[in-house]
Amino acid sequence: MSSESPLAGTAEAPPASARFTRLVLAIVAVLAVLVVGLGAANALRGPRVLDTVAGLGDATRLAGTTIEFRLNQPVADLDASAVRVDPATDATVSVDDRTVRVAFAAPLRPSQDYVVEVAGVRAVGGGPESALRHEFRTADEVLHVLQRRADGDDTVVRVATGAGEPEVVLAAPRIESFAHAGDVIAAIELLDDGANAIRIAAAGQEGPPASLALPQSGDVRNLQASTTRPLLGFVQDGVGGFATLHVLDVADGVTATPQPVLGLDGSPMSVDDYAFVPGTSSLVVRDRDGAMFLVDAAGVRPSTPLGSHTELRGILPGTSTVVVADPDRGATIDLATGETSTLELPPADLPDGAYPGRVTSLDLAGAHLLNVLIFDGSDGGQASLVARADADGTSVVFAPAEGSAVLDHCLAPGGTLVAVETGAVGAPNDGYEDEPWVADTITTLVEVDTGRIVLSLAGGRSDWCG
The missing domain is CATH 2.60.40.1220 (Immunoglobulin-like)
Incomplete structure (x- = not known):
């Protein structure tokens, strides 16, 4: 019988620790190759x-x-x-x-x-x-206009620039003006006794619009809305000519309660005019004495004085820069810095017999739109148009068809479009005691830079006319 081990002549198996070490080294080597390869690939193609x-x-x-x-x-x-x-x-x-x-x-x-x-x-x-x-x-712009009817309720109608049919979003017997914040529409309604009220509705809701509970007695006017926040505002006249500005936060719908805008002393201000500041929850308010303030709609931050000015002309499109006017000059106020700068308007090159009307500023360089009425010297011979004047000269943005006249123009919030209201020359107004307008008004939406007509819609007083 042999005394040799059964394993004699067979190589001894490496211990487990050695096998593990070799496996780790192999994995490290593969990973190193991958890292080098990925690094080379990234180096070849650049950032991604x-x-x-x-x-x-x-x-x-x-x-x-x-x-x-x-x-x-x-x-x-x-x-x-x-x-x-x-x-x-x-x-x-x-x-x-x-x-x-x-x-x-x-x-x-x-x-x-x-x-x-x-x-x-x-x-x-x-x-x-x-x-x-x-x-x-980019998203469609949505235009709202007021359509007044002799044979039924007045309506607020909206239509998108991209496509789609006009849609009625609010109806009431006699609507003076309206504003919308998001999908909430509010309108000032003229009542049979000569007083007025505010009706409010959410777009798409069923049933008639609700009647907003007003905080005091007195006529309401100057209904406006923020173009970027769920905020509505209106002025209500009170005793002795005191006019209180109220703001509504409609983020939760039509059940909001109006809140008065307070002055530096903590009491309601008597307001002459106001404008919402795009991109913020603030307003610029001009009081009855001409003093202007930047006011937080929520009342959290204290009001900031902005000096005294004769007229508040609005906000430059797409910015937080306020346009004001005084007897000796026009100016802008940068709300971020409080700095006031003179706004020089390039003179418009208009023909003989032309009379400039309403002006709307477009930018800090003084570019502006203006209504122009032109008389040709004959009896009743007149034409009207909307022109643009800037450092490069004067151009026609929109001229209505023969027999029609420009009634007003209202700039879209971003300033790329303008809604031009026209009506038949010599047409009577619609008989409203307040806020009368020419019957059968048409609103045409036009690109400011090109004059291209985007759409036309029966009605007027677009939501950009605040």
Whole structure:
């Protein structure tokens, strides 16, 4: 019998620890190859987009809308020439570590397809360039107009710029004016006894509009709404000419309670005029003595004095810059800094016999729209139009058909569109004691820069005329 072990001549198996070590080394080697390969791939193709964030909610109503490209690695700074927008739009580009941010300098056109491209994007450490691209379409602008009828209720009708049929959103026997904040519509109704009231409804609700419980007796007027917040305002006349401004927060619908706007002493102000500041919950208020204030609608922050001015002319489109007028000049107030600057309006080049009317400022450079009435010297011979005047000259934005005249123009919140109201020359008004207008008024929506007609709709007093 052999005394050799059965395992004699067979290699001894390595211990488990040695096998584990070899396995770890093999995995490390594979990972190293992968890392080198991925590094080489990244080095060959440059930074890539992990996510794109576009905050477009108020893009057609406010300047400063941004597109953010979030990348897989930190990237080097870019200059202004790196960004291109189609259709051509002024924009800036900035870099924050792994984020490339494009900000639009002005509100965008509604119902418009846009392409944003950023070229020359390179990692901080160098390497190949990448090009970023994002396509989007802006929301439709929605136009509301008042249609007065001799044979039934007056109605507020809305229609979108993109497509769709006009839709009635509020009806009442005799509507003087209206305003809307989001989907909430409010209207001042003229009652049989000559007094007035406010009716309020949510778009799409069934049944008649509700009657808003007013905080005091007295006529209501100057109904306005914020273009970016769920806020409505109205002025109610009281004893001795005291006029109180009330604000309604309609974020929860039509059940809101009006709250008075308070002055520096904590008591209600007597108000001459006011305007909501886009993109904020604030208002600019001018009191009966001409003093102006920036007021927080919620009453949380104290009011800020803005000086005294003869007239409040509104807010520049898409901004928080207030336009005011005094006997010696027009001016703007930057609400971010409180700085007041003279606003010089380039003179309009108008023909002989032309008389300029209402002016609407477009920007800090003095560009503006104005109604123009032109007489040709003959009996009853006249024409009217809406013109634009800026540093480059004067151009016609809209001229009505023969036999019609421009009654008013109202700029859209973003300033890219204007609603022009026209009526037949010599037509009688509709007989309302307050807020009368020419019967059979037509509202035409026009692009300010091009004069292109977007749509026409029977009615007037659009929601942009506040």
